[in-house]
Amino acid sequence: MPTKVENWKDEVYGNEIRDHLMEFAEQGWESIPEDEQDAWFERFKWWGLYHQRSGQESYFMMRIGTPNGVIEPGQLEVIAEVADEYARGPAENPEFGDAYCDWTTRQSIQLHWIKLEDIPEIFDKLESVGLGTQQACGDSWRNIVGCPVAGKDKHEHIDAWPVAEELHETFKGNDEYSNLPRKWKVAVTGCDQGCGQGDINDLAYEPATKEVDGEEQLGFNVRVGGGLSRKEPRFSRSLDVWVPPEQAADIGAGMSALFREYGDRDDRFNARIKFLVDEWGTEKMRDVLQEEFVDFELPSAGENMRESYTYNAGGDEHGDHVGVHEQPDGNYYVGLNVLVGRMGVDDVYELADLADEYGSGEVRLTQRQNVIVTDVEEDRLDAFLDEPLLENYEPDPHPFMRGSIACTGTEFCSLSIVETKNRQVRYARWLKDNVDVPDGVEDFHIHLSGCTASCAQPQIADISLRGMKTRKDGEPVEALDIGLGGGLGENPHFADWVEMRVPADEVPGYIENLLATFEDEREEGQTFREFIAEREEEELQELAEAEETDYEDPYMHNTKMTWYPYVEDDDMQSSPAPTDGEGQPLQPADD
Numbered sequence: 001m002p003t004k005v006e007n008w009k010d011e012v013y014g015n016e017i018r019d020h021l022m023e024f025a026e027q028g029w030e031s032i033p034e035d036e037q038d039a040w041f042e043r044f045k046w047w048g049l050y051h052q053r054s055g056q057e058s059y060f061m062m063r064i065g066t067p068n069g070v071i072e073p074g075q076l077e078v079i080a081e082v083a084d085e086y087a088r089g090p091a092e093n094p095e096f097g098d099a100y101c102d103w104t105t106r107q108s109i110q111l112h113w114i115k116l117e118d119i120p121e122i123f124d125k126l127e128s129v130g131l132g133t134q135q136a137c138g139d140s141w142r143n144i145v146g147c148p149v150a151g152k153d154k155h156e157h158i159d160a161w162p163v164a165e166e167l168h169e170t171f172k173g174n175d176e177y178s179n180l181p182r183k184w185k186v187a188v189t190g191c192d193q194g195c196g197q198g199d200i201n202d203l204a205y206e207p208a209t210k211e212v213d214g215e216e217q218l219g220f221n222v223r224v225g226g227g228l229s230r231k232e233p234r235f236s237r238s239l240d241v242w243v244p245p246e247q248a249a250d251i252g253a254g255m256s257a258l259f260r261e262y263g264d265r266d267d268r269f270n271a272r273i274k275f276l277v278d279e280w281g282t283e284k285m286r287d288v289l290q291e292e293f294v295d296f297e298l299p300s301a302g303e304n305m306r307e308s309y310t311y312n313a314g315g316d317e318h319g320d321h322v323g324v325h326e327q328p329d330g331n332y333y334v335g336l337n338v339l340v341g342r343m344g345v346d347d348v349y350e351l352a353d354l355a356d357e358y359g360s361g362e363v364r365l366t367q368r369q370n371v372i373v374t375d376v377e378e379d380r381l382d383a384f385l386d387e388p389l390l391e392n393y394e395p396d397p398h399p400f401m402r403g404s405i406a407c408t409g410t411e412f413c414s415l416s417i418v419e420t421k422n423r424q425v426r427y428a429r430w431l432k433d434n435v436d437v438p439d440g441v442e443d444f445h446i447h448l449s450g451c452t453a454s455c456a457q458p459q460i461a462d463i464s465l466r467g468m469k470t471r472k473d474g475e476p477v478e479a480l481d482i483g484l485g486g487g488l489g490e491n492p493h494f495a496d497w498v499e500m501r502v503p504a505d506e507v508p509g510y511i512e513n514l515l516a517t518f519e520d521e522r523e524e525g526q527t528f529r530e531f532i533a534e535r536e537e538e539e540l541q542e543l544a545e546a547e548e549t550d551y552e553d554p555y556m557h558n559t560k561m562t563w564y565p566y567v568e569d570d571d572m573q574s575s576p577a578p579t580d581g582e583g584q585p586l587q588p589a590d591d
Contacts, residue, residue: 006265008039014178017043025119029058029578048133053414055563058578060114063136065143067168069107073361076352078129082122083345089113090576091564095422099345105457107365108143112412117581139180141171146188146196148364152327152374153191157207158218160190163248170249177256181263182271184256193319194309199235199492200226202273203255210242210302219244221301225277228454233494234274237282242302254293306490313489314529320368323395332381333374336393340406340424341369350389358384369405400431403445407455410559416450418467418478419555419565424448430551435512438519459494460486462528470501477556478504485532498540505553506546514544
């Protein structure tokens with residue numbers, strides 16, 4: 001039988017949700033019947049809205065889609081205005097203040113504390129500059145990811161931006177593909193780094209050459225069935241199909257229609273296409289695609305460029321795009337490191353101004369939660385690098401700062417088990433101040449995900465952290481599972497989980513001890529990933545011990561059971577939620 005979510009979607013889904021959303025916004029939070037809230041919250045996701053966690057009733061996270069991470073001139077200032085005016089809640093984050101933007105691992109933007117009543121005005125502001133939230137969440141095509149400097153990169157074989165843009169324009173709001181069994185994540189890569197991360201997407205286009213009518217042509221090999229979540233990670237697998245750029249949208253239509261028709265609608269856990277690939281195999285999937293969903297002959301795969309992939313490969317790389325890089329036109333793009341992907345609203349305004357002053361006004365987002373200012377002329381480069389904003393968002397950051405990624409955590413997310421953003425900031429700063437970076441290591445990735453949903457992509461990090469709970473000194477405390485040696489590149493590998501339920505305040509000591517062992521026992525020139533790969537599971541578990549240090553973690557209590565992790569009076573009863581359109585607490589109905 002179809003799941004309850006499928007039944008909700010059968011009643012109302014896709015573009016028509018907007019009319020209902022606007023009615024609720026006009027009438028206010030209380031107009032959503034309590035017994036229908038779960039259904040409407042599920043539907044609202046299609047328009048980029050997630051209801052926040054328990055204790056924060058009436059507030060939403062809003063996700064703004066920016067295909068391939070491209071924020072066009074004039075758009076970033078509007079994003080800052082929306083965050084400034086509408087994304088301030090009843091509590092303040094001690095690290096980031098009360099208004100900020102989160103840059104995500106899918107090159108999009110998240111805002112928090114959004115009130116239902118403000119959504120019409122927010123939509124008007126965003127849409128006035130060509131931005132939107134449509135299908136940023138929900139069971140449909142999600143934000144398309146790819147090389148964040150597509151079209152401006154000396155390392156690309158083919159400019160993938162026109163392909164990503166066509167996919168975005170073809171499938172956003174397209175009723176034929178608006179109701180899929182689950183989310184549909186697509187990556188388009190044209191460069192030699194592989195920074196589109198096609199290995200962990202449902203559908204991936206990767207650069208490849210193919211002889212066509214006696215001539216070598218550049219296009220894309222197609223891969224399917226990648227994904228990380230729910231302790232069921234899969235790398236995408238070759239479909240044995242090559243496609244020229246002009247037919248990429250046809251393959252996208254065919255594959256997502258195949259998923260629409262054959263994906264599992266009876267079990268949401270099993271509804272991702274990675275499980276269908278497991279069941280069918282790629283040969284059957286290719287046959288069904290050919291026979292039922294495309295009207296042209298599918299060419300076999302061409303010669304791929306995967307042997308040159310350096311992105312997150314475990315050694316020195318330029319694939320994260322942090323730093324100063326020359327563009328093919330002689331201008332420069334500058335990648336700025338944003339620790340855990342969160343930037344206060346005043347800094348977002350400043351970034352927009354600097355992009356206008358020194359570049360073309362365009363800003364791009366990466367899958368490492370960082371930002372890039374493009375089109376800086378060479379004679380303006382030094383002045384840009386001297387701007388005060390770059391002291392906090394460095395183009396040449398310390399490795400522990402450069403490699404830190406964190407998901408939303410219990411601050412707002414109902415799935416998360418532990419606090420993440422502020423904790424990873426503290427981890428990075430403590431490691432920078434107290435731990436020697438092993439010789440020759442310039443890139444070192446530590447990803448902290450608050451649960452098994454893997455929004456921080458922990459399985460592809462040097463050190464993977466995943467939220468758990470444990471007991472310490474007889475008290476329940478927040479804890480983390482620890483994995484080692486994940487990464488992408490030519491030969492991708494998921495992290496090996498070697499330590500379970502380590503109290504969160506002992507994790508920095510574990511990392512310190514681990515890196516000391518690595519420095520002592522590594523072979524000359526050996527990368528951390530190579531060091532981990534050559535050891536069996538038992539050896540990995542003996543590499544280091546967790547221990548307390550002078551690092552102090554203020555979030556050891558069960559932050560999932562508080563209405564907001566950072567306030568002094570943090571039990572659920574002290575929450576002001578739900579609130580009205582002005583942010584004032586609503587009185588109980590019987591008062």
